[in-house]
Structures are given as structure tokens and as C-alpha cells.
Amino acid sequence: MNLVFAIIALITLASAIAAMCLRNLVHCVLCLTVTFTGIAMTYLQLSAQFVGFSQIMVYVGAVSVLVIFALLMTRGGNELNLRDWNPRHWLIGLGTGLLTFGVMATGIFKSSLTRSAAPDSKTESVKTIGESLLNEYVLPLEALALLLTVALIGAALLAMPERKTASSPHSDRPQTKGDPTN
Amino acid sequence: MDTLIPYLLLSAGLFCVGLTGVMLRRNAILILAGVELMLNAANINFVAFWRFHPGADDMSGLVMVLFTIAIAAAEAAVGLALVISIFRHYRSTDPEILEDLKG
């Protein structure tokens, strides 16, 4: 394990943990971006340039911006409402997470698959990726294209302002929540 | 000495961080972010196994990652749009508030 990877992995993990723990949501998203960048760096470490750049382009360039927009459109950036902070709940959650990690780590260490050393030079060729996308994986690719189109239209429809049903502009929205006695 | 283990550990760590976040955060947007983290963790596995696979010309691991990235992007778009429209309705993004169907 080389030093560069160790640094990258540390930063990635730390920022991921920060992203999931910080109270300020915008800070969370910024940390998340660092995590995504770190993952992209990991890909570069593994000599997968194309995938790494795609990762940066999609996650850093698009998804995190999308998340930021969503945050700001839902009055994000405010401090998290901690009115019902429940330590027991948190402990159970953390415990579950740690347990999962422990089990996975055990599996990783016990498996014989992970012992093999890497081939010395493995280069990724964009041409081969493209060719296998259009030959072996052409059907998934088309399905994916369809999915993206549907997702695009669906997202646009969902995020559109709700249609006004009545002529009066103020009666269009159901009241916030059912009656409080429920 | 370079083996798969550090990469897999990183992946497992990220996955569990994402999982914990999804389980604990009270904001739908961050839950989505956690899901993205989990997906990314899985992607690291793909790339790592691709790198350590002896075949020279087999790019399926990378192709899978590309597919996952695209699907995750679509998922994020739709998910965030859902969150926004839920927010319009309930004025909140706390998932616990969505219990209208609860008997």
C-alpha cells in the first residue's frame, strides 16, 4: 500500500464521515464533493483514467451541484432541526454501521480472492471501452439511454410547480399536515 | 506489496459510512447523498477488481462503473426532484413526516 493511496483513502473516508455528521447541510455537501473527488483519485490510482474523469464530471460537476440546488430550494443551509435528538437511536445506528463494516472487513480478510497481486501494467483503453459498450453491452446501453430520458422528463415533471386546479390562486395547496390530533 | 485489501476496505468503509448516514440523518437530501456514497463504494470495488484481474482486454468492470455512474446520476435527479416536490407539499424534508399511509 503506497503512501499516496493512504492519504487519498484517509481524506476520502474522513470527508465521507464529515459529510454524514456535520450539521450544516451545505458543509455536508461540500465534504461529499471532497469524497467524490477522493474516489475519483482512487480510480486514477487504479489507472482507470476515463472512469475517474467521468466520476469527476458527473459527481463533482453535476450531482453535487444538483444536491446544492435541491438544498437551497428546500430551505437548506439551515441548521438541522434536532428537536428529537435520540441518543439511543444514534447508538443503534452507529452500532449497525460498525457491525456491517466489521462483517465486511472480516469477509475481505478471510477471502482468498484478495490475495492476488495486480498485473504490473494494466492500462485502460477508451477505445476498448467504447467498443465493448457498443457490442457486448449495447442492449444495456440502449436501456440506459431510455432510462436517462425517462428520468430527465420525470425529474422535470416532478419538480414542476404543481398545477393549479382551482381558479383561485390561493386554494391550490393542501394544508401542511393532517389534523394534529391524529 | 499491493493487494486488493486496502481498496476493498476503503470501499467497505465508505459503504458503511453511507449506510449509517442513510439510517440516521433526518433530511431526505442527505439520505440521497448517503445512497450515492454507497453506490460509489460499490464502484470502487468494480474498478479495483478490474485492475487486479489478469485479463488484458476485458473492460467490463469499467463499463459497469460507467453504467452505475449514469444510473446513479439519473437516480439523483429523480430523487431530488421527488424531495423538492415532497417539500412543496409538506414543507419539510424529514422522512419521518411522510406517514400519511400509516394505519
Add this chain to the structure above:
Amino acid sequence: MNDLISYIWLIPGLPILAALALTFWPVAKRKGAAWLAISAMALSFVISLFAFGAVPRSAEEGVVTRLIHNFTWFDVGTSSMRIGWILDPLNVVMLVMVTFVSLLVFIYSMGYMEKDPRFVRFYAFLSLFAGAMLGLLIANHLLVLFMCWEVVGLASYLLIGFWFQKPSAAAACKKAFITTRIGDLGLFIGMVWLYGEAGTLLFYDAGQGCLESSSLRLIASLPGMAGMTAAATIGCLLFFGAMGKSGQFPLHVWLPDAMEGPTPVSALIHAATMVAAGVFLMARVHPLLTYPDAGTQALSFITWVGAITALIGALAACAQTDLKRILAFSTISQLGYMMLGLGTGGVAVAMFHLITHAFFKALLFLGAGSVIHGCHDEQDIRYMGGLRKIMPVTFATYGVGMLALAGFPLVTSGFWSKDEILHAAAHWHGHPAPFIMALVGAFLTAFYMTRQMCHVFFGKNRLQERENASEEHPVVPHESPASMLMPLRILAGLAIIAGFMGTPLFPWFQSFLEGGTLEWHGTALFHGSTLGLLIGSSALVLGGLIVGWWFYSSLVFDPLRDKDPLDEKLPAGWFATLRAKFYLDEFYESTVLEGARLLAMGAAWLERHVMIPMMPLFAFGTRIMSWITRFWDEWVINASFDRSCKGIQNQSERVSTVHTGNIQFYLQIVALGFVLLAIIWIWGGGQ
């Protein structure tokens, strides 16, 4: 010149592009639309002529050289779908004929459809039709052919129903569509079967195609249905499609009704080109039918169907009063001749008649259109008459077409091509009946065409005697505009000279289609029965003409006042049967439709008279059962059951607290479950 084959797609491509462009064309720009379609068609015609020049002639008897261009359409996994174009003598003559007739009809339509509000749409449909038809011709792949076949059917549907505001037209287009679809079902099954057996649908593919000997040998060796070989069965199935499209006997009922469409459509689609597609299809797959081991059942089937169709069409045509319906029945009859020729004589015989028929039948239909146009949309021949003087050009050209159809000896093309068929039928080894039926049909053809001529062009004009004619605005017939007459003149010329392509003396056409050296057979006429048949059929035709004139001459007969002479001469009821087209429509009505209705009524009756009376019985039985079960329940089960229910309820209430509706909680459970499974897997000996 041989690379022309890779550009052959332009022939169907241009009209289809024109159709596409016309779809988005401004409705008001009528002239431009027409010229666009016409110029696309003219270009296709020119390319077809080049293609005609490019097809290599083979000097060897029975060997045809073909230009083939196959390419990969798309890949599915490791296998690839290959389609291709073909250029051989068979389709190149069709290409020239179709593009030429289409061009003339396009020009003609400019005059005929002048006042129609949907002029542009008409040209779009026509172009679509022409493109699909040409695509059908050049296809080297049965699936491509089938797709074009269906598009042709669609175009035909759209064009028959072009005046969809008329209920009869709307009904006719539906009828045509559904009837041909029945045939297409057979074609489709045959195609799937062929693909299953041969593994390819390419006709010719450097020895691998489904019409080449390696696959043919395979298919002919496999068993099919009803004691036939697979090849014969597939041939029969494919012929079902051809029956629908080409109006063969049981499925011909749509063709007369199709005359509801505009007359140029009838000329182009339902006389010259589309209905010939079935014949063309059979000619295309002819190697499949004639392969030595394949058995002759398919060919016999085709022959019989063709003969029956030829006779029935001719008989029905004798009693019709609608100008276009007579022509429609004569088309059915002539298509029957083609099938007969295909079954008995081979490709060249059928194709020769197809080509000559296309010319004179298009001529007749366009002439009929001219008459109808001139008579202000009157189609009943009893109200016409005397048009000889009013429409001289139409009369002259129509006369030529009529003589060609009747097969007037020596000078007309119909004579030579029909004689070929009769000759082939006479030498058929199966049965003499088809030959006799064909002879009777030939006589009848001359007869009913004379009847029509007498009604339409001779005597005095009776247009004023229509019930709705008014005295103030007399309906005066007039000659048609030049754009309509020009195609008539050209086609009339062709109806004469086309026959000389393939006389027994100089069989250029036959040798072009089937290979072999071309020689002047000076003595061919005197070989065997050739001369006798020529004289015999000439006599029949002349007889038909004379009998017709004797019956219907304006000197002795006035259509509006006298009863039809045929009606008088024949036993009572026969004429009515003929006029009602052998009651086939009624027959279908009473069998197919009535059968469905009867089925429904039977079900209703069962419901009403069996099920309902039984109801109280059932109810009684059920009640007794329920009494017994109630007793059992209350005294045996409930006592213990109630208690366990209570227990379950209590437990489930406890369990339901877990079911919080909180996704995050669920996820926790899932994660814990995963941990559990992983632990079991890791420490439980899994590796």
C-alpha cells in the same frame, strides 16, 4: 456500371422521401406537391432504365445472373441481421413497368384530382405506395419484402379510404385491409417457417440464401403438413399471402369494393402494380416451388386457384353495371390467368402477362377515369352511352385497351401473352380442366368487354335520364384535359407494342427472364399445337366479340328500358347470381359473421335458459352446505379457533409495533439481516 446495385435503393428511396416531404407540405401549394412527386417518380424511372441496362444477360439456358448487394443491417449480440438488394431480369422489368405506370398515373392524377381538397395528401399516399412497391421489388430479403408488402397494404388502405367521408369507401378500405391481412397471416407463418428451416431469409447470398440449392435441398427433404414436403407447404403458405394481395378466389372479395378509391388509385394499385405483387412474390420464390424434390402440390394448388379465379372473375364481370367493377372483376380474372400461367408454365409466362396486363389495364382504368370524369362522376354504364363522339380520344384509346384485354388476334399485346398462358395450360400434365376453364374465361373476356363498350360508347347519351338530373342544368359530358389524355395515348401505344416483346417467333422477353440465347424462331408457330391454339383462341375471342355485339348492339338494345339480354337467355336466377358476385359476400356474411353471431347467441341462450333455471338449485345446495359448515364451525372449530385467533391478534399487535413506516428503521433491519447472513456465511463454513 455494376456498382449501380449499391445505389439501387434510390429507386424506392426517392418516392419515399417525396412522401415524407409531402407529409409536411403546405396544403395550399398543390402544383409544387404534384411536381415534387412526379419528379421523384421520373428520377426513379430513369434509374430503373439504367438498372435495366445494367442487368447482365446470360447466354446459358435456365441460368439467370443476378446483381446482389447484401449488407449488415444491425448486430444482435454475435449474429447479425443482413439484408440486401437484388437486381435481376425478373425485378428489373417490374421496376421499369411500375415506375413507368406510376409516372403516368401521377401525371394523370394532376388532372383527375384537380379539385380535391386533399390533393397534397393524395400525392403523399401515392408516393408512399410507389416507394413501398419498388422496395418490395428490389428486396433480396423476405422480411424486407414483407415489410414493404405491409406498407403497400397500408397505402392501399389509405387510398381506398381516401374519400373516407363516403361510408362505402370507409367500409371498403376496412374490408380490403382485413381480407388481405388474412392472407398475410399465411405469408407470415410461411416466412417464419422458412426462417426456422433455412436459417436465413436472404433470397440469394452467394450460395447461402434460402432460394439457393443448399437450403432448397434441406427444405425439400423435410416433411411439411398434409403429406407435402416443407418446401411445398411453405410455398402454399406464401401463396396465401399472394392470394390476399392478388385477389385470388376465396379472398378476392375486397378487390371490387376497392373501386371506391379514386380512379387513378384503381389504375395504379388495383390493376397494374399492387395486385401484381402477389404474382411477383410467387415468381420470386419460384425456385422453392419447382425444386425437383419439393413435390408439385404447391404448383397444382396455384394452378387450380388461378383457373377458378380466372373463370369466376370473368363470369361475374358479365353481369356488373358499374364501369369500374367490371374492370375490377376482369382484373381478378386476369390475375387468375397469371397464377395459372405461373403454375403451369413458369415465371416468364406469368410475368409476360403481368407486364402486358399492367399496361392495358392501367390504360383501361385511366380511360374509365376519363369517362367518369367526363360524365360528372357517373359510374353506372347504363346511364352512359354515345360517348364515342363526345370523347373521341378516350374512345380510341379505350378501344385499344379493350381489344388488348380481350386478346384481339395478332395486333394486341394481350393476345400474345394470354396465348402463352393457354399454351402452357394446354400442356400441363395435371388435369385438363384448368385449360378448359381458361378457354371459357377467354371467351367471356371478349364478351363482357364488348358489352361494356356498347354500353358506354355506342348508342345515344343517357346521362340526362338520371333521376337527379335537372332540366335547367343539363349534365353534358365532356372530353378530359390534356394531362389526362397524354398518359392514355402513351399507354395505348404500349398496349399494342408490348406484346411483340414475347411472340413465339421472337421470344425476347422469355429469354431475358430465363437466360438462354435469343434466336429468331421462324418456324416456332408451326411446332406442335402452337398454331392450332393460336387459331383456336383467336376464334374464341372473335366469337366473344361477335356474340357481345349481337347481344348489346345499340341497334337492338337500350340498357335503360330493356332487360339485359344475358338475363333473358340464361335460366332464371343465374344472372342475378352473377351480378351478386356468386353471393360470396353474402356467403361470408352468413358463415363467418353469422357463425360468430350464432356463437354469441348460443352463449346467451345457455346463460338465459340453462344457467338461470339452475340457479335456485345451486342456491339450495349451497344453503344446505352452509348449514352443515355452520354447525361444524360453531360447535367444533370456533371454540378452539377463537382462542388461537385471540392469541395471534395479541401477538400481531406486538409485532406491528415493529412496522413503523420509517424507512430508516427498515434499512437498519435490512443491514442487521445482512450482518446476520454474512456471519452465518463466514463462520458457517462458507468460503
Add this chain to the structure above:
Amino acid sequence: MWFEDLLISLKQQIVMIAPEHFRPVFSAMLSTIPILSAFGGLFAVITLVERKMLGRIQNRYGPNRVGPGGIFQPIADGIKMLTKEDIIPFSANQFLHLIAPLLLLVTAMLGLAVIPFGHKLVAVEFEAGILFFFAIGGAAELAVFIAGWASRNKYALLGSLRAIAQMISYEIPLVLSSVAVLMAAGSLSLPEVVEAQAGGIQSWYIWTPWGFLGCILFLIATLAEVNRSPFDIPEAESELIAGHMTEYSGFKYAIFFLAEFVAMFAMCALTATLFLGGFHAPLPILDFIPGPFWLFAKLILLVLLFIWIRGTMPRLRADQLMEFAWKFMLPMSVMNLVTTGVWISLGGGVFAWVVGAVMNAGAYFGWSRLLSQSSRVKPRVYRYAEETKANV
């Protein structure tokens, strides 16, 4: 060639001086420092040229006090910027406030790493170089957001959101129109794209129908991507003070300025690489003049074009800008891809040229006619994310 070879061998010689352990780092520095200094110098010159040119266009002199003809103006500006007070708003997040301009500058400069300045003269040779360029460019949006959000200022936040929306919208046609070039060149590597255009001016991609349309689309998208006029709404002085730069002053402001210019240079260099033959001379005879000269010549010409546009075009409204991106640029760039596909499948040549030209021109005229028919002039509709605040 000789010039590039000279530079490379010179670099190899210099690297040898360093102790062996530091050679990779030293080599990387030797590659980057000339690029950075060249563009820094260019920045200084171009700021002066821009002000001079705008002055001419607006019928005034422009800077003419410092030095003869004002040529020392950039130095004076630099000194001024350096000595100004650095103000950080009281409630702002100090760290993010500092990191934003630096991040922006870094992303802008990283883009230069994959531009081939001459034969074999490229700082990092990635196989997917152009993807790197766009990926790094995407990170600039984040920097803009951080700047706007960390300033704790409504105008800054609004300005940054506008800027991001605009950059994301125009990134799509930007990438798509460059994909056309990649399809034709058959590679994602910029040096190979340039090699595909070797052989004089006639083999530049701009002379193909898709290249022409692609170049125009690319330039328009570039203008929007670097927030240049007429797409400079995010920092429209009259509406938003200065957008995300509102709360910045002194040296941080200068860095923003520098980043903006460097981004513009990088984009222009990419345009020249993709469409204008990169470092190739327009005529084979002129090959003896080194490649970097040609690339910089093309780059400066494009920058001058941008300045010209800034001097003449009025600013677009925000909704017009977005509509233009989604309703015009996007369909056109997709259409351009189709044309490229047709061109490639026809294998080039006069026939392909005519077909491509007809397709692109038809698409352009047809689409713009359709758009102009459907969008009559109508009053602007204001739409907010939370429409019913008053309701709650």
C-alpha cells in the same frame, strides 16, 4: 518541429541537474512553470488590450496615463490590488471564503495541462484529455457556489446560483459540440485531435459543415461558460452588484479576475485545438515557425473576438439566456452530432459536405423559424422556488 525538440531536450538537460530523487517533481515544475508564467503574462497584456479596445469601440482613449500609451497600466493595477485591504464579511465562513477564488484559479489552470502547445508539447498527456478538461471545468461551478455561499450575502448567493445554472446549461452544448470533433478524429486525446487536422488550413475542422456549426456553438457556449458578455448576467452590475464576487476585494478579487481570464484563455486554446488546427500553421510552408506561436496567435485572435463581442453586444436577460441554451443550443448541437455521423458514414468528400451542409442549414433555418413562430413576445413571468411563502 525543431523548436519543440529543442525545448524538450533542454528540459531533459535541466532535469539532470536535480538530484535523482527530486527529478519527477522537478520535471513537472519545469513543465508547468513556463505555461503558468506565459498565461500570467498574457493576462496582463490582455487586460490592457481589452480596456484599450473597449475604449476605441466606445469612442474614448482607454488607459493612457501610466507609461507611454498606458502600457504599464497592468503593473499599476497589480500594485493597487495587492495593497488594498482584504475585507472578509463578519458572518462569513473564513476558510471557504478564502478557498473559493483559489479553487476557481486552480480549476482554470488545470485545464491548461492538457492543451498541446506544440508537437509533443503538452504538460500531461492523457488518453482522455478532453474529458479531463471538461471534468475540471465542472469543478469551477462548485468554486463559484462556494464563493457565493461563503460570502453570506443575498446578492452573492443569487449571483452564484445564476452563474451555476448558466454554466450547467451551457456545458451540455459545449460538450456535445466538441463530441462532433472527437467523433471525426476518433480519439479523446487532444494531441491526436490536432494531428488529425495536420496539413494546412484546408484540413481544419472548421471548414466542414459540422465543424462550422460546432465551432459557432462552441464559441457561444464558451462565452457563457466563462461568464463573458453578453452572457455576464451572474455579475451584472446593474442587477446583482457583482454576483459572487460582491464580497471580495483586494488580492482575492484579483485572483477571481485572473481565474476568469485564464479560463477564457484555456477555452480559447481548446477552441483553437478542436476546430482551428491547434498548433499547426495555416500553410505547410510556414511550418518552420514554432507551434506555440501559432496556437497563441489563434488564441489571441479568439480573445480579441470575445472583446469585440463584449464591446458590441447587449446583455441577455436571464430567462432568454436559459431558453437559448435549452431550446436552441441543445437541439442544434444534437443535430450537429447527427450530421457528423452522416458525414463519417459517407466518408467525407464533396457529397458528404453538401449533405452535411444541407442538413445543418436545414436544421438551423427550420428550427429557428419554428422557435420564432412559437415564441411571440410576451411579458416576463417571474417564478420562484417557493411560490407560496405567503401561504404558510
